[in-house]
Amino acid sequence: DAMVIQNPRYQVTQFGKPVTLSCSQTLNHNVMYWYQQKSSQAPKLLFHYYDKDFNNEADTPDNFQSRRPNTSFCFLDIRSPGLGDAAMYLCATSRVGVGYGYTFGSGTRLTVV
Amino acid sequence: EDQVTQSPEALRLQEGESSSLNCSYTVSGLRGLFWYRQDPGKGPEFLFTLYSAGEEKEKERLKATLTKKESFLHITAPKPEDSATYLCALEETSGSRLTFGEGTQLTVNP
Numbered sequence: 134d135a136m137v138i139q140n141p142r143y144q145v146t147q148f149g150k151p152v153t154l155s156c157s158q159t160l161n162h163n164v165m166y167w168y169q170q171k172s173s174q175a176p177k178l179l180f181h182y183y184d185k186d187f188n189n190e191a192d193t194p195d196n197f198q199s200r201r202p203n204t205s206f207c208f209l210d211i212r213s214p215g216l217g218d219a220a221m222y223l224c225a226t227s228r229v230g231v232g233y234g235y236t237f238g239s240g241t242r243l244t245v246v
Numbered sequence: 247e248d249q250v251t252q253s254p255e256a257l258r259l260q261e262g263e264s265s266s267l268n269c270s271y272t273v274s275g276l277r278g279l280f281w282y283r284q285d286p287g288k289g290p291e292f293l294f295t296l297y298s299a300g301e302e303k304e305k306e307r308l309k310a311t312l313t314k315k316e317s318f319l320h321i322t323a324p325k326p327e328d329s330a331t332y333l334c335a336l337e338e339t340s341g342s343r344l345t346f347g348e349g350t351q352l353t354v355n356p
């Protein structure tokens with residue numbers, strides 16, 4: 134089945150130790166998103182890629198970066214995780230203008246110790 | 247700035263007790279309003295997209311409606327397996343992104 138896959142499902146990292154979360158898709162959607170969701174809060178958009186064009190939200194901390202090496206893969210890099218970065222990180226894809234909506238992966242739960 | 251407000255924050259129902267969740271919004275131009283279901287520890291699962299005022303969509307026990315200012319998710323005769331957080335999100339005409347509400351946490355007791 135076509136889908137959005139996030140790895141790992143659970144990630145534990147040490148305070149200040151760089152960590153990378155990955156997302157892959159088989160939907161061939163041209164837009165990919167990274168959302169951060171803290172407990173009982175709305176998902177908050179960090180970045181999105183329209184094809185190879187990178188779009189950074191104004192309030193996304195500099196500590197967060199992203200890479201999209203090809204259509205299928207997207208990575209979220211957290212350079213120096215702090216305790217406040219513990220959250221669920223959601224990857225989503227969409228196809229612009231077609232009205233398909235957005236397909237989400239199962240998320241990666243990040244714990245910072 | 248787009249705003250999405252969901253109410254109530256939490257709702258407890260008995261099995262079979264119908265109710266509605268509210269999503270009020272402000273947006274300069276609406277491309278689509280989305281409803282998602284999210285189970286604990288999982289990503290949001292797509293339910294409906296509504297595009298224009300007056301539109302309605304149904305799926306099993308769920309029915310979503312849309313006006314120019316709000317959307318409702320009606321749950322008819324809910325079952326315990328309907329327990330989840332229901333998220334409302336909008337996409338505006340000028341951008342390709344979703345702005346989410348905080349969600350309504352629904353619990354259906356047997």
